[in-house]
Amino acid sequence: MANSKLDGAADEVRETLMAQFRRIARLHRKRARDRADKMESDAEAIRDLDRFDHMPDDLADVHALPNGSRPHPSTYFSREDLDDHESRFQNGGTRFMPRANLEKYGPAQADGTSFLMSSDEVDQMLIDTGGDQELMERALGLDPGGLDGDLVRVDVPNPFDHGIRMPTGNEKGANDHWLPGGTLPGGISEGVIDGGGLVRGVDYTVDDFVPGG
Amino acid sequence: MKTRTVRFSREHYYSLDIEEETGRRVLSIPVTFGAIDSEERYALSDELFARLVEDEAAAQAFADECRAHAHDDLLVTELGWRRGSPIEPSPAGTMLPPAPAPASAPVEGAQAIRGDEPPASVWFGPDPSGGPERVASPHRAAAAPLDERVASVASAAREGDLSGRTALVDLLHDSSPDGPSMQARLQAQRLLVSLARDEDIAEPTTFRYLDDAPMALVEAFAGSGRLLQARSATDALVRVGRAHWREPDVRRGLISSLLVLVHRQEDRRVEPTLVNLAKAAVTTLAEQPAAYLLKSGPWSPSEQIGRMRSSAERCHAQGSLFGNWFLAPDLALWSGIPGPYLKDVLLSDDDLAAVLAWADALDALAWVPGRKYFHGHDVDGGPSLR
Numbered sequence: 001m002a003n004s005k006l007d008g009a010a011d012e013v014r015e016t017l018m019a020q021f022r023r024i025a026r027l028h029r030k031r032a033r034d035r036a037d038k039m040e041s042d043a044e045a046i047r048d049l050d051r052f053d054h055m056p057d058d059l060a061d062v063h064a065l066p067n068g069s070r071p072h073p074s075t076y077f078s079r080e081d082l083d084d085h086e087s088r089f090q091n092g093g094t095r096f097m098p099r100a101n102l103e104k105y106g107p108a109q110a111d112g113t114s115f116l117m118s119s120d121e122v123d124q125m126l127i128d129t130g131g132d133q134e135l136m137e138r139a140l141g142l143d144p145g146g147l148d149g150d151l152v153r154v155d156v157p158n159p160f161d162h163g164i165r166m167p168t169g170n171e172k173g174a175n176d177h178w179l180p181g182g183t184l185p186g187g188i189s190e191g192v193i194d195g196g197g198l199v200r201g202v203d204y205t206v207d208d209f210v211p212g213g
Numbered sequence: 214m215k216t217r218t219v220r221f222s223r224e225h226y227y228s229l230d231i232e233e234e235t236g237r238r239v240l241s242i243p244v245t246f247g248a249i250d251s252e253e254r255y256a257l258s259d260e261l262f263a264r265l266v267e268d269e270a271a272a273q274a275f276a277d278e279c280r281a282h283a284h285d286d287l288l289v290t291e292l293g294w295r296r297g298s299p300i301e302p303s304p305a306g307t308m309l310p311p312a313p314a315p316a317s318a319p320v321e322g323a324q325a326i327r328g329d330e331p332p333a334s335v336w337f338g339p340d341p342s343g344g345p346e347r348v349a350s351p352h353r354a355a356a357a358p359l360d361e362r363v364a365s366v367a368s369a370a371r372e373g374d375l376s377g378r379t380a381l382v383d384l385l386h387d388s389s390p391d392g393p394s395m396q397a398r399l400q401a402q403r404l405l406v407s408l409a410r411d412e413d414i415a416e417p418t419t420f421r422y423l424d425d426a427p428m429a430l431v432e433a434f435a436g437s438g439r440l441l442q443a444r445s446a447t448d449a450l451v452r453v454g455r456a457h458w459r460e461p462d463v464r465r466g467l468i469s470s471l472l473v474l475v476h477r478q479e480d481r482r483v484e485p486t487l488v489n490l491a492k493a494a495v496t497t498l499a500e501q502p503a504a505y506l507l508k509s510g511p512w513s514p515s516e517q518i519g520r521m522r523s524s525a526e527r528c529h530a531q532g533s534l535f536g537n538w539f540l541a542p543d544l545a546l547w548s549g550i551p552g553p554y555l556k557d558v559l560l561s562d563d564d565l566a567a568v569l570a571w572a573d574a575l576d577a578l579a580w581v582p583g584r585k586y587f588h589g590h591d592v593d594g595g596p597s598l599r
Contacts, residue, residue, distance in 0.1 A: 097249070097250035098250060100216070100228070101243045101252060104218075104221050104223060115245070115247045117248040128465075130473070130539060131539055132473070135469050135473065138468060138472065139465065146246075149251075172300065173300070175246065175247065177246065177247075177298075184248070190247055207557070208527075210524065
């Protein structure tokens with residue numbers, strides 16, 4: 001493994017992050033296995049799963065690099081992995097934000113990018129949690145109270161029109177908790193679009209989001 | 214907390230606000246967790262607030278210092294184990310994204326669904342009056358015929374004959390090459406957890422098939438706490454967790470299921486582990502005699518009914534989109550009373566009346582807290598709701 005920011009981190013933090021990277025590697029291995037199964041257990045595809053053995057270390061290396069210098073995900077994922085990830089957004093992308101922030105600053109970051117979660121997976125999360133706020137915060141990897149306040153749900157029904165892709169980690173919205181691999185800590189798929197020119201009512205819709213409602 | 218914005222800068226990402234309830238003056242900056250944004254608020258003295266309102270350069274500098282965490286002593290936002298990253302302004306001279314277009318009236322989304330009742334099939338709601346039967350996520354409209362054996366048990370159960378549980382257990386344990394399809398097993402499992410008594414779940418052989426079941430079946434079971442409801446379900450879920458905690462989809466389902474059933478004693482900011490969830494289950498069960506639980510208390514659907522009612526009233530009043538698609542199937546399954554099934558729709562007066570009439574009908578049933586119902590029938594043979 002390359003020199004990593006994790007080298008100087010507390011053992012607990014390092015182990016927590018490595019556990020996340022192992023989780024992400026397992027997730028992508030599972031998706032690759034599912035694809036292989038659909039191809040009726042194509043032997044080549046199954047053998048290819050070995051490449052995921054090194055993925056936790058690869059992800060740690062990517063995570064260690066500063067925002068702005070991280071490599072494109074195609075350097076550590078195959079084209080099939082990336083296509084699979086993008087397919088999670090075929091029914092749209094979703095983000096949550098305070099109503100006031102949307103009205104003041106718009107749905108995109110200063111660099112014009114905007115992070116989205118898979119709408120399908122957000123909807124499934126709503127079903128799984130029955131709309132319970134505590135369970136939703138847990139599923140989204142937020143602190144207790146993270147869904148308090150006057151929130152709106154922003155839906156982008158056609159994220160492919162806006163270049164949906166796996167985040168590189170170089171986006172403005174990629175914070176210290178960003179994880180390489182295109183998932184939130186709770187496991188929901190996240191992608192990024194070019195959101196600078198989105199037009200409300202055309203490219204995205206805004207809906208009240210009240211946990212439990 | 215509601216605030217009144219005195220001045221904000223779209224270019225420099227800060228806002229000077231007054232909290233309406235307390236009158237407190239604050240400067241807020243947007244922060245992000247990626248696909249979820251939030252804000253941090255910093256309390257200001259009246260003098261400093263007035264100065265920053267007047268002096269844009271000073272306000273910009275102060276906001277930058279907040280983003281650098283130099284004024285954490287003024288922070289009024291409660292921080293947890295994760296702190297959002299400040300959304301940074303663009304470097305000077307670069308173009309900002311276009312300003313958001315003015316708000317327009319909401320339109321029903323492309324996926325809006327308006328049904329007279331929740332879909333039946335694996336949701337095992339009231340008999341469908343027409344239309345395709347649907348699987349798993351009903352709003353995605355994937356059609357799948359219900360297995361004949363499962364359909365037979367479901368039909369009898371709707372009429373109050375719950376003896377088909379044994380047939381479902383047999384079906385689920387049949388892993389022979391000519392045995393039931395995965396779809397049939399998923400359907401059987403969902404019906405079984407909906408019908409199972411506390412004693413059925415406590416019986417070690419009932420869910421023994423999970424020991425070597427395909428992962429799809431284990432994942433579905435892990436997330437079924439809201440339908441299981443039984444105190445003995447905590448043991449079954451912990452058993453599954455011991456075998457499959459490393460599987461992210463299983464773990465996600467188990468955490469939701471166990472949190473639905475039991476009350477965690479420790480700080481909610483502590484990451485839930487199988488051990489502390491199991492300990493919470495032991496504590497909850499020691500303090501709670503009811504056989505069927507929700508959040509450590511006797512189970513009752515009143516919370517879901519109330520949530521649906523208040524949400525419909527609010528969305529109708531505000532003209533915003535409404536959906537009860539994640540509550541309606543469960544309410545129909547427990548009560549046997551069909552009601553409107555809505556996703557991303559603008560409620561007309563008739564829609565609202567239909568939702569409220571359904572909520573009234575559900576509230577009028579003589580639910581006994583701590584009992585479990587399938588189509589209004591007490592699974593333990595107690596008085597029916599009908």
